[in-house]
Amino acid sequence: MQKTIGYAAHNNNSPLAPFNFERRDPLPTDVQIEILFCGVCHSDIHQVRNEWGNATFPMVPGHEIVGKVTKVGSEVSNFKPGESVGVGCLVDSCRVCPDCHDHLEQFCNNAEFTYNSPDKHTGGTNYGGYSRQIVVDQDFVLHVSDKLDLAAVAPLLCAGITTYSPLKHWKVGKGDKVGIVGLGGLGHMGIKFAHAFGAHVVLFTTSPGKAEDAKRLGADEVVISKNPEEMEKHLASFDFILNTVAAPHNLDAYTALLKRDGTLCLVGLPDRPHPSPSIANLIFKRRRVVGSLIGGLKETQEMLDFCAENAITSDIEIIPIQQINEAYERVLKSDVKYRFVIDLASLQQQEG
DSSP states (O other): OEEEEEEEBSSTTSOOEEEEEEEOOOOTTEEEEEEEEEEOOHHHHHHHTTTTSOOOSSBOOOOOEEEEEEEEOTTOOSOOTTOEEEEOSEEEOOSSSHHHHTTOGGGOTTOEESSSSBOTTTSSBOOOSSBSEEEEEGGGOEEOOTTSOHHHHGGGGTHHHHHHHHHHHTTOOTTOEEEEEOOSHHHHHHHHHHHHTTOEEEEEESOGGGHHHHHHHTOSEEEETTOHHHHHTTTTOEEEEEEOOOSOOOSHHHHTTEEEEEEEEEOOOOSSOOOOOOHHHHHTTTOEEEEOOOOOHHHHHHHHHHHHHHTOOOOEEEEEGGGHHHHHHHHHTTOSSSEEEEEGGGGHHHHO
16 A cells, blocks of 8 residues: 545535545556646535535545556556546446446446545545545546646546537537536536537526626627526527536526427536426427436547547636635635646645
């Protein structure tokens, strides 16, 4: 075992604080990674505050990890020391179920998450990316292009793939009219990808002040969702709407905007259910309300390659780890454009 340091929550009411712990020594198929940057996801806050009811403490959050390979196991052939790599929300799965065979490891019933998940190798709990290093099986490590700003790549490992995957699965492309609900960590990536795929992109927001930024990111139109007249202009006109909002709200306003056979896809996970949508709204136009998670490893690598080819990264604010508790409060106030990323070099101060 190897000693390392990170930041952990020790209960659901405690601030994150320095935490010394151990990582396993690399096994034959493992890759050891020095973590350079880790994105701050809203789900990190849900987890450390036990809002989803499954927290194990102490908890080191973080599943948007970018770093450099420092060591590889004897059976590793796809990675070498010094290479830039990423680790997302998954670090293992059963490898044998239908989901795994279809490269959809995110749906595996025995998926092993990057943190707050049992570690089958040690019998303990996985610790995430708010730390100096991590050891991960090679099949769950991703190649990252050095053509991109590595700090701005980090949020692609969750916010990026969470929006890329449904847009690809429902075949969004040129000529489609696509709505993005919410302009935050997920929404800003949804705009970028939908624009890159050639769609006509409309942002729905409650904040008029976000219009200019949305258009900078690639939106063709901005609709203020609390303005009934603006919403009514778009009735029955959308092929696809990606709803990134993680708070419970009425979905009927958006299902009414879908064309016949249109799709409303939910990727925000609220801590309480949405009100049930109107069945009539769905039946009379054969509309769909669906959900989507992250992508599997194959699709995540595809997304990273697409981003490298099209110069797509997240809009970020870099912080030292010592500001993580303040960053959490700012996330809850939507006071970030559009993703915090921790510079893990700041942990050297703790080690010193």
